[in-house]
Amino acid sequence: MSSVLQLQRQFIDYTTSLHNEGYLDNQFTELQKLQDESNPDFVTEVVSMYFEDSDKLLNNLTTALQQRNVDYKQVDAHAHQFKGSSSSIGAKRVTNVCAHFKGFCEAKNLDGCLRCLQQVKQEYIFFRNKLEALFRLEQQILQAGGSVPMVE
Amino acid sequence: MSMEYYEEDVPHVLAVDDNIIDRKLIERLLKTSSCRVTVAENAIRALEYLGLKENQQQSQFNGKGAKVNMIITDYCMPGMTGYELLQKIKESSMLKDVPVVIMSSENIPNRINECLEKGAERFILKPLKLADVKMLRCQLTKC
Numbered sequence: 001m002s003s004v005l006q007l008q009r010q011f012i013d014y015t016t017s018l019h020n021e022g023y024l025d026n027q028f029t030e031l032q033k034l035q036d037e038s039n040p041d042f043v044t045e046v047v048s049m050y051f052e053d054s055d056k057l058l059n060n061l062t063t064a065l066q067q068r069n070v071d072y073k074q075v076d077a078h079a080h081q082f083k084g085s086s087s088s089i090g091a092k093r094v095t096n097v098c099a100h101f102k103g104f105c106e107a108k109n110l111d112g113c114l115r116c117l118q119q120v121k122q123e124y125i126f127f128r129n130k131l132e133a134l135f136r137l138e139q140q141i142l143q144a145g146g147s148v149p150m151v152e
Numbered sequence: 153m154s155m156e157y158y159e160e161d162v163p164h165v166l167a168v169d170d171n172i173i174d175r176k177l178i179e180r181l182l183k184t185s186s187c188r189v190t191v192a193e194n195a196i197r198a199l200e201y202l203g204l205k206e207n208q209q210q211s212q213f214n215g216k217g218a219k220v221n222m223i224i225t226d227y228c229m230p231g232m233t234g235y236e237l238l239q240k241i242k243e244s245s246m247l248k249d250v251p252v253v254i255m256s257s258e259n260i261p262n263r264i265n266e267c268l269e270k271g272a273e274r275f276i277l278k279p280l281k282l283a284d285v286k287m288l289r290c291q292l293t294k295c
Contacts (some may be wrong), residue, residue, distance in 0.1 A: 027279045027281075030279070030281045030282060031177075033282050034181065034184055036178045037231060039180070042180060045176075046173065046176055046177065049172060049176060050173055053172055053173060061213060080228065081170075081171060083257070084171045084173070084257055084278070085171055085172070085173035085174065087257060087278065087279050088171070088173050088174050088177050088279040088280075089173060109266065136279075
């Protein structure tokens with residue numbers, strides 16, 4: 001049974017590693033600034049919204065690239081949305097892959113697009129898993145009666 | 153409609169963005185900065201809210217539009233862009249003095265100049281941060 005201090009330490013270390021490994025950037029910290037007593041679940045709300053929206057966008061991207069005559073404008077529109085929302089929540093690696101994806105759309109490069117689709121799915125899954133682990137840690141801290149540390 | 157009472161000097165901001173995450177973020181940023189917020193998911197809805205129909209001339213402004221102290225809009229939106237929305241607002245005798253801020257994820261000097269020349273008060277790069285919005289609130293609503 002971990003003590004509150006141990007859990008808090010774990011949380012700080014994990015958050016720091018996520019930043020160091022480039023999974024999260026400062027924008028995630030900006031989201032945390034918007035959470036307070038009147039909006040205690042803001043971060044989990046936005047992130048849940050992001051996961052739901054991203055699942056749809058990934059489906060749309062997959063479908064759009066499976067068409068016989070690929071509409072690159074449409075693919076780009078989805079990639080643009082995904083890039084935007086990923087950037088807004090601080091999902092740095094996902095955002096970067098989306099940027100490359102848009103480049104391939106502009107070049108109408110199907111191969112490039114398909115590779116990016118695989119890559120962005122991969123990065124998104126990594127990101128999702130890591131964030132879910134972070135939220136679980138948060139829950140453990142709260143349930144143990146502690147408060148979640150702010151990591152600058 | 154919620155029955156919240158707002159003080160006279162709480163600025164009312166209309167935020168326009170087609171991205172669901174960005175809408176949630178801008179709403180929270182503005183509320184944290186003590187603004188009353190209305191969110192629209194595209195430019196057409198924004199114009200309707202302001203009392204301006206897409207194809208209407210100035211003289212047909214129906215006067216039933218909501219009063220806003222500032223409009224903040226995304227640049228890249230399907231259908232009518234933020235730039236086109238800016239144009240419509242500046243062409244309206246009723247709305248031309250409302251400060252319009254344009255947001256974009258892309259740092260393109262031509263785009264920025266175009267917007268500023270059309271009368272945008274400011275051009276802000278996404279993703280938006282609390283410091284950006286607090287500065288806006290202070291400078292544009294003269295607090």
